[in-house]
Amino acid sequence: MGERSGRDLRVKLLTGNDLATGDVIWWTGSTWSRHVEDSADVGPEGETIGKAEEAARRVNGAYVIEATATPDGPRPAHIKDRVRALGPTVRMDLTLRPDVSPQSVL
Amino acid sequence: MTDSPLRFRDDAPHEEPAVTLDAFLGQTNATAVRIEPGDDVRELLPHLGQIALIEVAFPGFRDGRGYSAARILREAGYTGELRAEGDVLVDQLPLMRRCGFDSFAPRAEIDSATLQASLSRYEHVYQGAADGAVPVWKLRHGQPRP
Amino acid sequence: MYQYDQYDQSIVDTRVEEFRDQVKRRLSGEMTEDQFKPLRLMNGLYLQLHAYMLRVAVPYGTLSGKQMHMLAHIARKYDRGYGHFTTRQNIQFNWIKLDEAPDILAEIATVEMHAIQTSGNCIRNISSDQYAGAAADEATDPRPWAELLRQWSTFHPEFSYLPRKFKIAVIAAEEDRAAMRLHDIGIQLLKRPDEHGNAVLGAKIYAGGGMGRTPFVAHEIKDFVTADDLTSYLEAALRVYNRYGRRDNIYKARIKILIHEIGAAEYARQVEEEFAHVKTLGLDPPLAELERISAFFAAPAFDTAAPDTLDRSDPDFAVWLDQNVKPHKQPGYAIVNISLKPTVGIPGDASADQIDVMADLGTRYSFDELRVTHAQNIVLPHVRKADLYAVWQALDAAGLATANLDLIGDIIACPGLDYCALANARSIPVAQKIADRFASLDRQRDLGELKLKISGCINACGHHHAGHIGILGVDKKGIENYQLSLGGSGAEDASLGKITGPGFDEDGIVDAVETVTNVYLAQREEGERFLDTYRRVGMEPFKVALYG
Numbered sequence: 001m002g003e004r005s006g007r008d009l010r011v012k013l014l015t016g017n018d019l020a021t022g023d024v025i026w027w028t029g030s031t032w033s034r035h036v037e038d039s040a041d042v043g044p045e046g047e048t049i050g051k052a053e054e055a056a057r058r059v060n061g062a063y064v065i066e067a068t069a070t071p072d073g074p075r076p077a078h079i080k081d082r083v084r085a086l087g088p089t090v091r092m093d094l095t096l097r098p099d100v101s102p103q104s105v106l
Numbered sequence: 107m108t109d110s111p112l113r114f115r116d117d118a119p120h121e122e123p124a125v126t127l128d129a130f131l132g133q134t135n136a137t138a139v140r141i142e143p144g145d146d147v148r149e150l151l152p153h154l155g156q157i158a159l160i161e162v163a164f165p166g167f168r169d170g171r172g173y174s175a176a177r178i179l180r181e182a183g184y185t186g187e188l189r190a191e192g193d194v195l196v197d198q199l200p201l202m203r204r205c206g207f208d209s210f211a212p213r214a215e216i217d218s219a220t221l222q223a224s225l226s227r228y229e230h231v232y233q234g235a236a237d238g239a240v241p242v243w244k245l246r247h248g249q250p251r252p
Numbered sequence: 253m254y255q256y257d258q259y260d261q262s263i264v265d266t267r268v269e270e271f272r273d274q275v276k277r278r279l280s281g282e283m284t285e286d287q288f289k290p291l292r293l294m295n296g297l298y299l300q301l302h303a304y305m306l307r308v309a310v311p312y313g314t315l316s317g318k319q320m321h322m323l324a325h326i327a328r329k330y331d332r333g334y335g336h337f338t339t340r341q342n343i344q345f346n347w348i349k350l351d352e353a354p355d356i357l358a359e360i361a362t363v364e365m366h367a368i369q370t371s372g373n374c375i376r377n378i379s380s381d382q383y384a385g386a387a388a389d390e391a392t393d394p395r396p397w398a399e400l401l402r403q404w405s406t407f408h409p410e411f412s413y414l415p416r417k418f419k420i421a422v423i424a425a426e427e428d429r430a431a432m433r434l435h436d437i438g439i440q441l442l443k444r445p446d447e448h449g450n451a452v453l454g455a456k457i458y459a460g461g462g463m464g465r466t467p468f469v470a471h472e473i474k475d476f477v478t479a480d481d482l483t484s485y486l487e488a489a490l491r492v493y494n495r496y497g498r499r500d501n502i503y504k505a506r507i508k509i510l511i512h513e514i515g516a517a518e519y520a521r522q523v524e525e526e527f528a529h530v531k532t533l534g535l536d537p538p539l540a541e542l543e544r545i546s547a548f549f550a551a552p553a554f555d556t557a558a559p560d561t562l563d564r565s566d567p568d569f570a571v572w573l574d575q576n577v578k579p580h581k582q583p584g585y586a587i588v589n590i591s592l593k594p595t596v597g598i599p600g601d602a603s604a605d606q607i608d609v610m611a612d613l614g615t616r617y618s619f620d621e622l623r624v625t626h627a628q629n630i631v632l633p634h635v636r637k638a639d640l641y642a643v644w645q646a647l648d649a650a651g652l653a654t655a656n657l658d659l660i661g662d663i664i665a666c667p668g669l670d671y672c673a674l675a676n677a678r679s680i681p682v683a684q685k686i687a688d689r690f691a692s693l694d695r696q697r698d699l700g701e702l703k704l705k706i707s708g709c710i711n712a713c714g715h716h717h718a719g720h721i722g723i724l725g726v727d728k729k730g731i732e733n734y735q736l737s738l739g740g741s742g743a744e745d746a747s748l749g750k751i752t753g754p755g756f757d758e759d760g761i762v763d764a765v766e767t768v769t770n771v772y773l774a775q776r777e778e779g780e781r782f783l784d785t786y787r788r789v790g791m792e793p794f795k796v797a798l799y800g
Contacts, residue, residue, distance in 0.1 A: 020279060020351040022304035057281050061299065078730055080669060083678070084301050088670040090598055090680045094332055094347075143499075168290065168373070170413025174494050177410055181533060197274065197291055204409035217282075223273065228266050230259050232403045233483075234535045235410065242259040242403070243537035246544065 009069040011041035013076065014050055015084075016062035024084055025059060032059060035096060036085035037073030082106055111218045112210040114203070120159040120187055140191075147175040154184045161211070164192040173205045180206035180236035196220050200228065206236035253314050253621060254399050254548045256364045263406065264361045267368060271295050272354035279351065294374060294412070296342075296367030297353055301673045304348040307370040308360060312380035312398040312422070313341030313624040315365075317615030320622055322363045324607035330356050335607065337592060337600045339664060339715055340419070341379050341624040342370055346671055368406060373414045375405035375490070379421045381429045382625040385549060386633040388581035391442050392453055394424035396546040397482070400537070404483050411490045415497035416505035418490070419462070422455075431626055431742030433470045434461045434718055436507045437489060444476055454478045459489065459519065460511030461746075463712035468508040469746045471516035473523065481527075483536045488526035492519065551582075552619040558584025558636045569644050571693065572655040577640065580633075588618070588632040588643060589625075591654040591662060595687045598680050599665040600628030602652075609650040617643050626715075626742075627664050627703075629657070659696040660704055660769070661687050664715055668708030668725060669732070675708035677725025677732035682706055685762045690769075699769055701781045705740075718742035720783040721768065722749040723761060734761035738768065738794060739786045750791060753799050764798055771797045 013036070014027035025032040026039035027049060033039065042049060042064065050062030066077040076082045082105065087095025089102035097105060113119065124140040131149060138159040141147055150157065160179060162172040176188055187209055190202050194212040199221065202210070210216075231239045256264070271291075278288040296307040308323065315323075323343055327335050330352055331345040338344055348356065357367060370377055378398045385393045401420060405411070411418070421432040424441035432438035438458035443451040454476040461470030477485050496514075498504045511519045560583050564570040578587040590610060593599050602610070610630055614622040617639045623631035635643055647653040656662045663686065666672065668679030683706055690696055705719030709726075716722035722737035733755040740749030756764050769782070771794050776785045786794070 017299060017303075021349045022299065022302075022347075024302060054285075057279070060285060079727075079732065080301070080675070083669055087302055088346075088680075089678065090670050090684070167287075168413055169499055170373075170411070170415075171495055171499075173410045173413065174491050181529070195287055197287075198413075201407070201409040201412055220277070220282075224270075227270055228263070228407075230262050230266075232263065232406050233408055234533070241537075242263075243541045245259065246257070247538055247540050 011067050011069050011074055012043060012046055012064050013039045013067050013074055014042045014046040014062055014064055015039070015081075016050065016054070016059035019057055019060040026085075027053070027059075027062075036076065039067075039074050041069070041074075079106060110209075111221060112212070112216065114208040115187055117187075119209075122159070124159060124161045141172070141175055143169050143171040145175075147178050148182075150179070151182050154179070154182060154186075157184070157186050159187045159189065160184070161189045161191050162207070164190055164194055167193040167195055167198060173201065176202070176205040176207050177236045196224050200224055204231070204235040204237045204239065253316060254311075254395075254545060260403075261361075261364070264364070264366050264368070267295075267366065267407075268354060268357045268361050271357060275350060275354055290372055290413075292350075292353075293372040294369055295353070295357065296370035297348070297350070298371060299673070300346065301669075301671055301675075303346060304350055304353070305671070306345045306348045306353060306356060306367055307338070308343050308345070308365060308367050309370050309377045310341050310343060310365075310624050311402050312378055312384070312395045313382055313626075314380075314384075314395060315622055315624070316363075317611040317620050317622070319363050319365055320607055320611030320614060322360055322365065324604040324611065326356055326360065327604040327607065334601055334603045336598075336667065337602065337624050337628050337630065339626050339628060339666070339713060340377055341382075341626055342377055343624070344667075346667075371417075372412075373416050373418075374412050375408065375414075375418045375420065377419075378402050378405070379419070379430055379435075379626060381423045381425065382623040382631045383429060383578070383587055383633065384424070384623075385551065386580050386582075386585075386587050387425060387429075388579065389427055390424040392424050393546075393549045394422040394439075394441050396542055396549050397439065397441060397455070397479070398422045399545050399548075400479075400482070400542055401486065404486070408490075410487075411494055414490075414494055415499050416502065418493070418507070426744060428742070428744040428746070431715070431718060431746075432461075433458055433744070433746040434463060434467075434715070434742055435470065436460070436462055437486070438470050452478065455482060457485065457489075460508045460516060462506050462508040463715055463717045464506065465503050465710045465712075466509065466512075467712070467717040467748045468512060469748065470508075471511060473516055473520040479542050480536050480539055481531065484530045484533070485523070485527050487530045487535060488523045491526055491530070492522045496522075552621075552634055554582045554585060554634070555636060556584075558582075559638055560584050562637050562640065566641070568648075569641055572644055572653055573640065575655040575659070575697070576657045580635075582634075584637055586635050586637050586640060588635045588640070589657045590630040590632065590647060590652050591656050592629050592652070593656060593662050593687070594651055594654045595661060595691050596684065597651075599663050599683050602630075606650050606652055609646060609652065613643055613646055627658075627662065629662070655693060656696060658701045658703065659693075660690050660699055660702040660721075660765075661693075661696050663687060663704050663706060664719070665706040666708050666714035668706075668714075672708060672713075674711055675725065676710075676727035677708050677734065679706040679708040679714060679723075679725055682723060682725070682734065682758060682761060685758070686765055689762050689766060699772070699782065701783075702769070703741075703783075704765070715742060716740070717748045718746070719749055720781070720786070721765060723765075726755060728755065732758060734758070736761065736764050736768070736798070738791065739783065741783060752791065752795055767797050768794050 029040035046064035457474035458470035707714035737749030
């Protein structure tokens with residue numbers, strides 16, 4: 001489980017890109033998903049899992065990020081990761097959440 | 107005579123160990139010298155006649171100083187063995203050959219089929235270098251008269 | 253424009269097959285990412301924030317209608333229906349798949365296009381004046397020299413693993429329309445009389461310019477090089493850089509740092525010494541090669557009877573005419589600037605449909621030629637004045653007739669945090685908010701020439717150091733923050749912007765921009781642009797207005 005910090009539950013997510021397609025992908029605990037809502041808290045295991053998955057070519061450039069757990073799924077701690085999880089805020093039609101406003105996600 | 111796919115010379119490989127540039131300049135007997143990226147290879151120019159092997163180190167393949175070192179040596183008339191050693195990857199070999207390297211000691215194994223494909227891939231080059239390849243501009247305008 | 257012969261085509265085709273093999277070896281695991289990355293970068297393929305991004309080269313910013321159509325086709329077939337024109341005259345596609353990249357390169361090779369060396373620590377796309385061949389003030393068309401250097405630099409065996417990227421610009425006029433002085437090497441072609449009084453064409457060479465973390469204006473290092481020495485001279489210049497450029501710190505690895513540290517005179521001396529040696533090696537192509545290339549850049553068959561008068565009765569057309577259309581050296585013709593900065597748009601972006609429209613206009617009205625500018629706009633270089641109205645109507649129908657060239661609405665913005673893995677802040681939303689604040693074209697015209705440039709990080713791809721108003725996005729404890737700078741210029745009066753003071757948040761920066769334009773309006777004298785007023789009154793009045 002993640003550490004508690006005030007009222008936020010801190011978690012660690014493992015992310016990277018699909019090697020062939022370049023899609024941003026998130027480790028779910030057993031596989032990779034394009035949706036950050038599916039991502040699991042990897043705790044201290046992220047680097048190990050990442051290396052193994054990279055060696056198997058199921059991910060390219062895997063790394064661990066900080067996030068907070070929310071009722072709607074993990075929320076990456078840094079704005080860059082939130083943009084990465086969503087898509088370009090200036091072309092919401094090209095993102096994974098075309099029906100929401102950028103502000104509600106960032 | 108060993109027949110290595112990574113050696114492009116007809117003579118026998120040189121057996122003497124390569125000494126550092128400093129060590130070489132400090133004594134007269136060495137016939138093989140190793141150049142690090144930060145060394146000034148022009149310090150060897152007065153001694154090229156006595157050198158049979160120059161090994162140019164590539165600690166990391168991104169450090170491209172060795173390419174200049176090689177060309178400078180060939181431009182000065184060095185005809186001995188010029189070896190690229192270290193983080194030498196198959197995709198850099200064609201460029202290294204163009205700069206005058208004629209043997210390779212890569213840290214990681216190079217697949218020989220990939221190597222052959224790599225070396226024979228390009229029929230044409232745009233610019234003159236240390237190899238004998240005729241640049242395209244010469245093909246377009248005919249060889250200059252000797 | 254230049255056309256490939258069998259040798260050019262062979263080299264590009266072979267590169268496609270080489271890259272296809274490299275991709276195969278990456279996908280199979282034969283190569284690690286660490287080994288593959290420099291190779292894919294040398295083919296212009298980045299891994300960006302959301303996907304792979306492919307940067308296709310537009311050599312010296314020139315392309316044909318057919319090539320533009322191909323770019324539209326790539327956008328549709330392999331991407332998400334649009335492309336982004338960049339500050340180095342190239343085009344970027346943001347949603348590329350690695351396993352399709354070789355096919356893309358194969359397709360563009362059929363129209364003599366490539367993505368060679370648009371990234372990586374090698375010599376990049378050589379840029380030039382977007383008005384080349386059309387402007388009255390040029391000594392000659394600079395592009396044949398740029399093409400000569402494009403070939404010389406392609407797969408250069410000694411200079412493929414430089415300390416860092418290397419950018420060259422070639423111009424041929426006193427007016428610097430290509431920000432030549434902000435390049436690693438800048439080349440200005442000019443004519444000098446020889447001892448018999450005959451005009452000889454040669455080049456003045458500048459070195460050590462650049463933006464990024466530590467911006468510098470280039471120094472003149474060579475007064476005059478003739479065409480038959482140019483290749484050897486540049487070999488020497490690059491060799492000195494390759495040998496002595498710093499490799500210990502990527503933020504200090506550009507040639508501008510080397511020149512700053514040893515001095516321009518010392519660098520020039522070392523180059524001269526190396527040049528004396530390199531000159532003996534027979535590397536310079538004969539003048540016949542430059543002549544061969546130059547033949548492709550001969551003036552088009554202008555209609556010498558083309559009328560020089562215009563019907564300006566349509567007021568919207570007249571506004572566009574006055575702002576976006578520039579004089580051509582040939583009577584009866586004009587240079588058309590197509591703004592890719594609509595008020596509610598993304599600077600530099602064009603849809604596939606828009607690209608097709610521009611391609612057709614280029615073919616039909618501009619001798620099948622278009623240009624990309626470093627301000628992320630498009631140029632139709634040779635349009636008959638008699639055709640301007642039809643061109644404008646077609647542009648207007650496609651949303652490409654925004655009459656804001658060089659006005660505050662003509663914003664240069666890098667893709668920023670919305671697209672780029674290197675960014676610290678979003679740049680496009682800021683550009684949009686500013687464009688919206690200044691949406692009134694009358695207001696923009698009253699402000700006059702005002703080059704506003706936004707970068708989303710210190711790499712300065714938005715050229716903010718060269719902005720009359722510059723904005724740099726930074727990360728302030730995880731929150732986007734924006735620094736304002738004033739007084740930069742990429743023209744022949746090159747200067748680097750100065751920071752006004754503490755940064756602003758996303759709304760604050762828009763207000764700040766408005767504040768400084770108000771200071772300009774209050775202080776300006778007759779005929780002064782924003783930049784001129786700033787240079788005359790200094791930073792103080794702006795600082796007071798911003799911070800009290």
